[in-house]
Amino acid sequence: MWQSLVNAWKLPDLRKKLLFTAMIIAIYRLGCFIPVPGIDMDSVTELFGSGGVFDFYDMFTGGALQTMAIFAMGIMPYITASIIMQLLTMVSPRLEALMKEGPAGQKKVNQYTRYFTGILALIEAVGFVFLFRSQGAFPVDAAGNDTFTAVNVLLVIVNLTVGAILVMWLGELITQRGVGNGISLMIFASIVSGLPSGLQKLFTMNPGYWVAMAVIAVLVVAAVIYVTQGQRRIPVQYAKRVVGRKVYGGQSTYLPLKVNMAGVIPVIFASSVLLFPVTLAQMVPWGWTQKLAEIFAPSSWWYIVVEVILIILFTYFYTAVQFNPIDQADNLKKYGGFVPGIRPGRPTAAYLDRVLTRITFPGALFLAAIVLLPTGLYKGMGVQFYFGGTSLLIVVGVALDTMQQMESHLLMRNYEGFLK
Numbered sequence: 085m086w087q088s089l090v091n092a093w094k095l096p097d098l099r100k101k102l103l104f105t106a107m108i109i110a111i112y113r114l115g116c117f118i119p120v121p122g123i124d125m126d127s128v129t130e131l132f133g134s135g136g137v138f139d140f141y142d143m144f145t146g147g148a149l150q151t152m153a154i155f156a157m158g159i160m161p162y163i164t165a166s167i168i169m170q171l172l173t174m175v176s177p178r179l180e181a182l183m184k185e186g187p188a189g190q191k192k193v194n195q196y197t198r199y200f201t202g203i204l205a206l207i208e209a210v211g212f213v214f215l216f217r218s219q220g221a222f223p224v225d226a227a228g229n230d231t232f233t234a235v236n237v238l239l240v241i242v243n244l245t246v247g248a249i250l251v252m253w254l255g256e257l258i259t260q261r262g263v264g265n266g267i268s269l270m271i272f273a274s275i276v277s278g279l280p281s282g283l284q285k286l287f288t289m290n291p292g293y294w295v296a297m298a299v300i301a302v303l304v305v306a307a308v309i310y311v312t313q314g315q316r317r318i319p320v321q322y323a324k325r326v327v328g329r330k331v332y333g334g335q336s337t338y339l340p341l342k343v344n345m346a347g348v349i350p351v352i353f354a355s356s357v358l359l360f361p362v363t364l365a366q367m368v369p370w371g372w373t374q375k376l377a378e379i380f381a382p383s384s385w386w387y388i389v390v391e392v393i394l395i396i397l398f399t400y401f402y403t404a405v406q407f408n409p410i411d412q413a414d415n416l417k418k419y420g421g422f423v424p425g426i427r428p429g430r431p432t433a434a435y436l437d438r439v440l441t442r443i444t445f446p447g448a449l450f451l452a453a454i455v456l457l458p459t460g461l462y463k464g465m466g467v468q469f470y471f472g473g474t475s476l477l478i479v480v481g482v483a484l485d486t487m488q489q490m491e492s493h494l495l496m497r498n499y500e501g502f503l504k
Contacts, residue, residue, distance in 0.1 A: 091494055098263070098493045105262035108254050109273050115155040115250070116148035116274075120243045122236040125152045127220035140355055143475065146274030152216070154247040157208055159270050162252040165200040167349070169193060170405055198252065205248035209241045263493075264486035272482040275475045301476075304457065308480040311450050314343040316443050318436065323420040339416075339423075341440055344447040345406050348477045350398035351455050354391050355474065392452045399448035400441075409436040451477070 092098050119125075132138055132150050142149040145158035173179045173193070182189035216222070222232040251270065258266025317338040361376040379386050413433035415421075422428045426435045455474055 092490055095493065098490070101261065101263045101493075105258050105264065105269065108258050108262065108266070109269065112155065112251065112254055112270055113146065113273060113277065115247065116146050116153050116277075117151070118154050120152050120154055120156065120240050122231060122240055123152045123216060123221045124223050125150070125216075125221065127223065128216050143278065144271055144274055146277040148274075152221075154243050155251055156212070157205060157244055157248040157251075158274065159248075159251050159255060159267055161205040161208060161248045162197070162201045162255070162267065163352075165197050165204055169197045169200065174405060201252055202245065202249055205245045206241070209244035209248075212244065213237055213240055264482070264489055268478075268482040268485065272479055275479055278475075300457075304454065304476055305480055307450075308454065308477055309484065311344055311447065312342075312481055312484060314447075315340040316343070316439060317341075318439065319424055320416065320421050321424055323422070339412070339436075341407070341436075341443060342447075343443050344451065345440075345444070346399045346402040346447075346451075347481060348451075348474065349402050350395050350448070351451055351474050351477065353398045353402075354394035355455075357394060358387060358391055388456060391455070395452045395455065396445075396448040399451060400444055403440065403444050407440060409433040409440065412436060 092102070129150075132142060138149065141158075141160060144160055145156060148158060149156045169179070173183055179193060179196075182193050217232055222236070255266035255270050258264065258269055260266075262269075317340055320337050320339050322335055322337070361373070361379070378384075410430075410433045413429060413436060416423075416432060417428040423432055423435060426432050454477055
């Protein structure tokens with residue numbers, strides 16, 4: 085792997101891409117430390133550290149939300165807008181037709197996603213302003229004047245909204261001119277930025293605890309790589325076609341169906357839904373909201389059971405969004421391909437759907453197991469695992485995807501790649 089890194093650095097175009105990616109990530113991390121003027125975040129520290137949705141959100145922003153930096157909303161508005169647009173594509177014939185038009189249609193859908201991101205960022209910025217106001221984030225100044233004025237509120241809203249749009253633009257720049265998926269790499273950088281604090285907590289424990297955590301981390305990473313790379317290969321045979329005096333087709337290939345096709349999206353969905361009662365109790369401290377927050381507290385058994393169920397359901401749902409067996413079967417039939425022993429058309433679609441349903445279940449259980457690992461260690465052994473399962477899933481998945489893209493650049497120049 086180290087020789088592959090040296091080879092990657094030797095290629096001028098790849099070196100430029102790597103340097104450009106590093107520069108954009110550095111700009112992004114710098115923006116996570118520039119505070120929005122007019123807000124006193126010391127008064128809202130109780131919103132963080134309790135396992136609520138704010139901690140989950142803060143993880144994706146690399147701590148920018150807790151300090152209310154200009155990039156406090158991070159890439160989350162764009163992710164939310166992208167997910168909603170994908171769901172709308174399934175129910176809107178017009179959007180579905182645009183997606184099937186090729187690059188021009190996808191460019192238009194991406195433009196709609198950008199507009200929607202701006203709208204969501206504006207709505208979230210307004211919500212954060214009024215939430216933090218209720219926590220005393222707009223204190224009285226030295227002259228005794230209330231700082232919650234129209235000018236200050238507008239300044240904060242504009243800063244947060246423009247910051248979210250700028251983060252989206254930086255991510256797209258990485259995707260276009262850098263290496264890897266820009267949005268994923270920015271989330272990767274945000275999560276990795278919390279690694280030093282996690283290691284600092286580990287160093288306060290005894291050496292035996294360090295060894296145990298290191299072994300668990302290595303095993304978890306290996307399992308994530310194994311499942312992430314795992315796939316079921318469906319054999320596909322293409323019929324021979326005679327055009328003039330030449331014979332085309334007849335080759336054999338395969339259709340890869342990934343065990344974990346949904347990635348980490350089901351985990352994000354499930355965690356957001358389950359953390360809503362805790363967040364609601366923080367925002368509206370009424371009796372029934374407090375009771376609901378106690379029932380669905382992250383350490384309760386109800387939370388664990390419901391989270392497993394939601395992860396499984398969302399995994400199947402998002403896999404259906406990502407892969408349509410009917411469209412895949414129609415494409416195979418259009419280009420003369422067929423699965424040996426299966427008739428083209430609807431029988432092929434039914435076969436692909438059956439195989440995908442079977443391999444998705446163990447992938448969903450794996451996602452649930454990784455996410456619940458820290459809770460299981462704490463409840464079963466009293467061991468505090470400082471690196472969450474969601475974080476490891478995202479970090480390992482993004483690292484693998486980036487390495488595969490770098491490998492493709494190396495293979496074009498006959499270098500041996502990163503992945504064996």
